[in-house]
Amino acid sequence: MDQPPPVPGVELELPAALTAEIDEIVGRYPQKRSAAVMVLHALQDHLGYLTPDAMEWTAARLELQPIHIYELVTFYPMFRQRPVGNLHLKVCRTLSCALAGSHQLHAHLCRKLGLDPHGHGPQTTEDGRVTVEFVECLATCGTGPVVLANDVFHEHVTPGTADELLKQAGVSK
Amino acid sequence: MAEEHRLITKQFREAGYTPDLDCYLRHGGYDTLRRALRVTPEQLRNEVGVSGLRGRGGAGFSCGLKWSLVDRRSGKPIYLVCNADESEPGTFKDRQIIHLDPHQLIEGMILACYANDVHLAFIYIRGEFAEGARILNLALTEARAKGFLGKGILGGTYDLDIHVHRGAGAYICGEETGLLESLEGKRPYPRVKPPYYPAVLGLYQCPTIVNNVETLCAVKHVLAMGGTEYAKLGRPNNTGTRLVCLSGHVQQPGYFEIEVGAVTFRDLIFDPAFGGGLREDRTLKAIIPGGASAKVFRADEKVTLGGPGLEGAGPKRKVDVLDLPYDFTTLTAAGSMSGSGGIIVLDDSTDIVAALANLSEFFAHESCGQCTPCREGSLWMAKILRRLGSGQGRAGDADQLLHIADNIPGGRTICAFGEACSWPVQSFVGKFKAEFETKEAGV
Numbered sequence: 292m293d294q295p296p297p298v299p300g301v302e303l304e305l306p307a308a309l310t311a312e313i314d315e316i317v318g319r320y321p322q323k324r325s326a327a328v329m330v331l332h333a334l335q336d337h338l339g340y341l342t343p344d345a346m347e348w349t350a351a352r353l354e355l356q357p358i359h360i361y362e363l364v365t366f367y368p369m370f371r372q373r374p375v376g377n378l379h380l381k382v383c384r385t386l387s388c389a390l391a392g393s394h395q396l397h398a399h400l401c402r403k404l405g406l407d408p409h410g411h412g413p414q415t416t417e418d419g420r421v422t423v424e425f426v427e428c429l430a431t432c433g434t435g436p437v438v439l440a441n442d443v444f445h446e447h448v449t450p451g452t453a454d455e456l457l458k459q460a461g462v463s464k
Numbered sequence: 465m466a467e468e469h470r471l472i473t474k475q476f477r478e479a480g481y482t483p484d485l486d487c488y489l490r491h492g493g494y495d496t497l498r499r500a501l502r503v504t505p506e507q508l509r510n511e512v513g514v515s516g517l518r519g520r521g522g523a524g525f526s527c528g529l530k531w532s533l534v535d536r537r538s539g540k541p542i543y544l545v546c547n548a549d550e551s552e553p554g555t556f557k558d559r560q561i562i563h564l565d566p567h568q569l570i571e572g573m574i575l576a577c578y579a580n581d582v583h584l585a586f587i588y589i590r591g592e593f594a595e596g597a598r599i600l601n602l603a604l605t606e607a608r609a610k611g612f613l614g615k616g617i618l619g620g621t622y623d624l625d626i627h628v629h630r631g632a633g634a635y636i637c638g639e640e641t642g643l644l645e646s647l648e649g650k651r652p653y654p655r656v657k658p659p660y661y662p663a664v665l666g667l668y669q670c671p672t673i674v675n676n677v678e679t680l681c682a683v684k685h686v687l688a689m690g691g692t693e694y695a696k697l698g699r700p701n702n703t704g705t706r707l708v709c710l711s712g713h714v715q716q717p718g719y720f721e722i723e724v725g726a727v728t729f730r731d732l733i734f735d736p737a738f739g740g741g742l743r744e745d746r747t748l749k750a751i752i753p754g755g756a757s758a759k760v761f762r763a764d765e766k767v768t769l770g771g772p773g774l775e776g777a778g779p780k781r782k783v784d785v786l787d788l789p790y791d792f793t794t795l796t797a798a799g800s801m802s803g804s805g806g807i808i809v810l811d812d813s814t815d816i817v818a819a820l821a822n823l824s825e826f827f828a829h830e831s832c833g834q835c836t837p838c839r840e841g842s843l844w845m846a847k848i849l850r851r852l853g854s855g856q857g858r859a860g861d862a863d864q865l866l867h868i869a870d871n872i873p874g875g876r877t878i879c880a881f882g883e884a885c886s887w888p889v890q891s892f893v894g895k896f897k898a899e900f901e902t903k904e905a906g907v
Contacts, residue, residue, distance in 0.1 A: 319627045321541075321584070321668060324649035328632050332591070353649070366651045367632030369591045381592075385553045386756065386822045387711035387808055427635065427826050428553040428756075429592055432711035432806065433718045442594035 303348040309337055313352065323353045327363055331370060340371045368426070375422035376415050378460040380453075381439040384425040387432035392449075396436045397425055399450040403463070421462050466731035466738065469697070469723040471705050472681045476564050483599060485606040488567035494612055496688040500575055501620055508579035512683060514691030516703035521547055521638070521676030522755065522804040523880075524792040527683070531580055531673060533663035540670040544582040545647065546573055547676045548589040548596070549631055549638040553756035553826060554806025557707035557719045558677035562589070562596040566603035570626065572680035574612060575687055577624050580673055584625055588643050591632040600628045635830035639879045640674040642832065653834045654879035678707055698724035702791035706805055708732060713746065713811035714739035725791035729753070729761075732790060733809055746811040750896075751785070753795055754803025756823050757884030759891035761785045767798040800891070816899045820892040821849035827885035835877040841868050842885040852903040862900035865893050 305313075313333055317326040327349065334345045341364050350357045364370040382388075382397045398408035400423050406414040413424040431437040434446035440456055448456075457463045475481040475491055488494070500508055513528030534542060546569070550558040561569055569587075577585050589597050604626055607613045615623050634652055636642045641655035644667050659665055666672025675683075682704055686694045695703045702724040710732060711717045720738055729751060733739045742748060748763035761767075765785040770778040788794050795802045810819060828846035833839040845868055848861050869889035873882040893900050 322648065325629075325647060327649035328591075328646065329630060332630055332632065355649075359649075362651055363632075363649070367591070367634050369633035384822075385826050386752075386819060387554055387717075389822050390712050390808075390810075390814070390819075426592075426633070427829055428551055430550040430556045430559055430590070432554050432556045432808070433709060435711070439592060444595070 301344050301347040301351055303344050305334075305337065309333060317353070324355060324359070327353055327355070327360060328367065331360070331363065335370060339374045342372075371413070373413075374415075374419070375413060376420045378420065378457070378462060379413075379422045379424070379441055380456070381424050381426040381429070383427075383429045383431070383435060383437045383439075385428035385432075388428075388435035388437055391435035391447075393436035396438070396448060396450060396453060397423065400453055403454070403457070421457070421460070466727040466735050468721050468737065469705050469726065470721045471685045472561065472565075472568065472678065472707065473719075473721045476560065481564070483564060483566050483603065485567060485603065485610060488565070493567050494571055496684055497571055497574055497578075497612065498618060500578060500687055501618060501622060505579045505581055508575065508687060511691035512579065512686055515686040515694040516691075516701065517679065517682055517686055517694070518702070518792055519676055520678035520682065520706055520805065522552060524802065527675065527679055530663065530675075531576075533661070534580060534673060535664045535671040536581070538664075538671060541584065542580055542582050543667045543670055543672040544573065544577050544580060544585040545640075545643065545667065545672060545674045546585070546587040546680055547638065547640065547643060547674050548587050548593070549635075549643060550593075550677070550804075551590055551635045551638055552804040552806055553823065554709060554711055554752060554808045555755050555804040556709050556711070557805060559593060559596055560707075560719055561677055561681055562593065563599060566599050567607065568681050568684060569677055570600075570603055570607055570612070572682070572684035573626060574607075574617070574624060576673070576675060576680055576683050577626075578617075578622055582673070583623050584627075586627050586629045586647060588629050588631060588637070588647055590637070591630050594630070597628050597630050604628065634832070635826075636832040636879075636881060639881065642879065643674060644672065651832070653832055654881070656878055682706075698726070699789075699791060699793075701793055708790060709806045710739050710809065711806070712752075712809040713742055713814070714809045715743065716740040722790065725789040725794070728787050728789050729807075730786040732807060733786070739809065742809070742811050746813060748786075748809070749812045749814050750810040750816070752806075752808040752810070752888075753790075754801045755806040756808070756826060757887055758795075758803045759800040759887045760895060761798075761800060762895050765895070769794065769797055800887075815853075816892060816896045817849065817903055818853050820888060821846070821853045823888050824849050824885070827881075827888075831881060831885065835882065837872045837876045838882045838885060841872040841882075844868050845885070845889050852900060855903075857903040858905050861904050862893055862897055865889050865900070869893070 316329045346360045347357050350360045401408040404416050415422040429437050436448050438445045438448045517527040518524045631637045637646045637652045639654045642652035646652035662672040697704050709719045734741045751761045766782045770780045824846040828842040831838050831842045869886040872886045
């Protein structure tokens with residue numbers, strides 16, 4: 292099948308180590324397009340969120356149209372087009388964690404940080420340091436409530452241990 | 465007394481057992497692979513067929529049959545993908561395997577790949593398991609360095625590489641054709657079957673096997689002990705061991721490995737070797753037996769088993785739900801399923817409407833949106849449950865929920881998500897209807 296001609300390359304300042312990593316990722320797959328989600332993860336980890344340039348750069352790198360990347364970023368919940376706090380707390384919303392008190396935990400965190408306890412999507416504090424988000428099942432149902440702090444799982448989280456987490460991250464005293 | 469039967473999790477609780485290759489090798493790791501490479505792939509496939517192993521991901525499809533359906537004459541490469549997109553609410557076993565014993569999974573994968581003439585395989589791991597992906601990448605690097613992966617494995621002629629591929633937070637990627645779309649770099653819209661059966665037209669339109677993490681670990685044990693021996697564990701058509709995840713209102717939530725069908729719900733919930741009972745002064749209200757999409761059981765429910773035409777051996781009889789053995793066939797015969805092995809226990813403190821509302825929010829959020837009945841229906845159900853839960857219920861809401869849930873599944877959607885979002889609604893409302901009706905307007 293004929294592919295449409297690739298978009299002209301977009302300039303994106305990336306460290307050499309990252310472009311090398313991306314080259315290695317792309318090389319794993321029989322078809323370049325397969326690497327899209329992995330490349331987006333790598334760019335989001337580096338940039339903090341996916342900018343229009345990052346999406347266009349990915350499209351050009353994989354010889355795709357920008358829509359092919361944009362439709363992924365708008366579908367997959369982990370991709371974001373806005374920055375989040377240095378500490379990103381994902382609180383599990385789903386049943387087993389809810390039975391263990393995750394909704395009270397989410398409300399506690401929001402109140403403590405001046406966010407809307409009824410808010411659902413990612414909410415970031417005014418100083419931009421912490422983001423609290425309700426997410427769906429994190430597959431850690433036996434030890435709820437579960438919080439994913441950046442990439443690290445915290446189990447049996449109580450309001451007390453959540454405060455501890457904020458303290459360790461230097462967010463509150 | 466009921467007890468665990470640990471094959472896959474044998475070393476998990478052993479002090480000093482670490483996820484590195486040296487530790488795995490000290491415990492006999494990769495011995496099965498060494499032996500397996502001396503026999504033909506056909507012989508290995510035959511062992512898996514004889515074992516009766518059924519998939520541990522949710523559908524319980526025969527692993528041997530799945531492998532036998534692979535188109536081996538197309539001339540195209542055959543791919544294998546390990547489904548590590550563990551996201552069914554109530555299920556938390558695959559992450560344990562990945563974190564505690566990644567080489568067991570990798571050995572199982574290499575065996576499955578060799579048995580099916582696969583030379584390139586992927587582990588599709590959900591995006592939130594970033595730590596799990598790191599652990600697996602480290603283990604794969606170790607395995608490559610020792611010649612268990614790569615060109616000419618263990619000095620022979622078999623080549624294989626395995627890569628870790630991360631998802632990005634979408635439950636639908638656990639559906640195997642959605643997973644393949646995602647792995648191709650697209651939105652994970654499940655494919656229409658027929659014609660897109662993975663065994664024939666899978667990844668890149670090539671024959672593809674998609675197996676769950678636990679299934680691939682079980683393959684290792686099948687080949688280590690032989691299919692016939694493995695089949696002696698469990699019961700006919702429900703062979704081997706499986707991991708059961710217990711969460712909700714029990715004293716000791718956690719994952720347990722059982723001989724399939726050797727323990728009952730009563731054992732799992734109340735036995736000190738398992739759940740250890742309910743919280744003090746509580747009684748059992750309901751059991752979700754196999755992940756959020758499985759139909760709920762009332763604690764006081766009597767289930768009809770056996771009889772002509774019904775699954776579940778023996779004469780027709782009424783069985784207390786707590787006495788149902790935990791296996792594939794019995795729970796299907798009882799009108800639900802063991803699914804992904806996730807049991808959520810609900811005691812009498814549970815607001816049933818709120819519990820269902822919680823699950824319906826999940827399904828509304830996770831519907832991929834491809835098929836109208838599922839996209840709209842899952843959202844309508846969540847909205848109705850939201851208003852019932854917040855004092856805004858309207859007359860007829862319970863029946864309206866049933867009406868919607870009855871009209872999503874049954875071939876109206878491309879994948880089984882239609883069933884998955886409807887079954888909880890049909891069963892919760894059907895079995896606890898009064899609790900929903902008291903929240904309607906004018907009651």
